[in-house]
Amino acid sequence: xxxxxxxxxGLTLAAMLPGAALxxxxxxxxxxxxxxxxxxxxxxxxxxxxxxxxxxxxSWSPEYCRKGDASMQCSGRNGRFGFILHGLWPEAxxxxxxxWCAKGPRPRPETLRRSxxxxxxxxxxxxxxxxxxxxxxxxxxxxxxxxxxxWRSVQWPDADRLSRKQGLTAGDLRExxxxxxxxxxxxxxxxxxxxxxxxxGVRLCYSRRFRPERCQRDDFGAxxxxxxxxxxxx
Numbered sequence: 001x002x003x004x005x006x007x008x009x010g011l012t013l014a015a016m017l018p019g020a021a022l023x024x025x026x027x028x029x030x031x032x033x034x035x036x037x038x039x040x041x042x043x044x045x046x047x048x049x050x051x052x053x054x055x056x057x058x059s060w061s062p063e064y065c066r067k068g069d070a071s072m073q074c075s076g077r078n079g080r081f082g083f084i085l086h087g088l089w090p091e092a093x094x095x096x097x098x099x100w101c102a103k104g105p106r107p108r109p110e111t112l113r114r115s116x117x118x119x120x121x122x123x124x125x126x127x128x129x130x131x132x133x134x135x136x137x138x139x140x141x142x143x144x145x146x147x148x149x150x151w152r153s154v155q156w157p158d159a160d161r162l163s164r165k166q167g168l169t170a171g172d173l174r175e176x177x178x179x180x181x182x183x184x185x186x187x188x189x190x191x192x193x194x195x196x197x198x199x200x201g202v203r204l205c206y207s208r209r210f211r212p213e214r215c216q217r218d219d220f221g222a223x224x225x226x227x228x229x230x231x232x233x234x
Contacts, residue, residue, distance in 0.1 A: 040126050
C-alpha cells in the first residue's frame, strides 16, 4: 500500500484551500494537563488497501453530549462545542476502508493538546490516529496537521439558528453549508442522523487529492427531503 502525506502535501493543501475559518468551539480553554489515556484497542481487523478518497467526519457535539458525561467535550469546564472534528478517514475504491495499518508511534501529549479545541477528547484523537491515520502518514503530527488544515478550510453554518427553522430538512443544512462554502455542492456533503431524526454529524467528501467530490451512497446519509432536528444543548 502506498502511504500518503509527507509535509509537502500539507503545504500544498494550505496553498490550495480557502482561508482558515474559526473552529466550531463556542468557547475553548485548554486543560493544564491531560489525564493519561491507554493505547486504543482495535475494533476490527488490520486492512491495508490503497487509498482512493477521504471523508472528513464532524460530530454535532450537543447531540453527543445529550446523554451527559464528565468529559472535556461535555462537562462545560473547558468551553462549549458545536461541530467538532471526529476524524479524517481514508476510503478504498471499493469495499471496506483501510484501517489499523501500523502500530505506533503513539501521539505525544503536546500533539494531542494542540488538537483539543478541534477534537476535545484525547482518547478519540488516539483512536483516530491508530485506526485511520496510520493508513495515511508515518507520524501522528502529519495526520493531525492535514486534518486541521482541511477543518479550518471550511466555514460551518450556524446550526443553532438552523435548529429554529420550521420544517427543517437535511437539504436545508446542505444548502446552508453550500451558501457558506460556494466551492462545495450539496452532493459533496453527507448528513448523519439518528433513528429519531436528530443531527449526529456531517461528512465532507474528498478525492485522493483532497478536492471536494460527490459522496458515496453510504457517506451521503439522509436525503435532502428527510426531516431534521438539531439539539441545541441548552
